[in-house]
Amino acid sequence: MTQETGLVQDVLDAQWQHWQQTFAERPEMFGEAPSEAARKAAELFTHEGVRTILELGGGQGCDTLFFAHQGFQVTVLDYAEHGVQAIAQKAQRLGLSLHVMALCHDVRTPLPFANDAFDACYSHMLFCMALTTPELARLSADVRRVIKPSGLHIYTVRTTADPHYGTGIHRGEDMYEVGGFIVHFFSQAKVAQLAVMAQ
Ligand SMILES: C[S@@+](CC[C@H](N)C(=O)[O-])C[C@H]1O[C@@H](n2cnc3c(N)ncnc32)[C@H](O)[C@@H]1O
DSSP, X not given: XXXXXXXXXXXHHTHHHHHHHHHHHOTTTTOSSOOHHHHHHHHHHHHTTOOEEEEESOTTSHHHHHHXXXXXXXXXXXXXXXXHHHHHHHHXXXXXXXXEEEEEXXXXXXXXXXXXXXXXXXXESSTTSSOOHHHHHHHHHHHHHHEEEXXXXXXXXXXXXXTTTTOSEEOSTTEEEETTEEEEOBOHHHHHHHHHHTO
């Protein structure tokens, strides 16, 4: 690793503290309403007979609790402890604890689950975080491993058509930092590349 790539890696790693602090200071940063992506995913999950969902980067749980409320069994991961604690507390308050398992985990390390453990994997704006393409490729392959052979993998990202693409501080590849948050902007080619690498 060169000094320059080491410095970039330090900046990418520092996003963990940034998310921790952000959630500590803003307990309802994303509000309580589920995302449009979660609503659409839930329709598809119901249609496909999905019961168990692995959610990556669940944040403060607005989509997690929505899925649980719909009757899905959700295991949600995030590396920000404040987010994970908030999800577990909200699930308890809403009587949804039996439908939600919230765990602290960095998706840059192997997913702590057996092969074929879930019917589906879902993430809203996790793949476009400060993750390099090799890390995304490893994660995609690991998602492929932990979902059933016929399982669904649904994720959302910000794209290179986004008005913020190319603005702010460049942090390597197609990653840019705006307002302290690093976003990895996806091209259509990157989505296809990751799908192939997950095979
Ligand atoms: C843009 S937020 C989206 C949160 C949630 N999905 C939502 O839509 O409300 C991205 C989330 O990914 C988490 N995250 C970023 N990098 C991560 C990593 N390497 N491992 C696990 N979680 C990560 C952050 O802590 C944050 O909660």
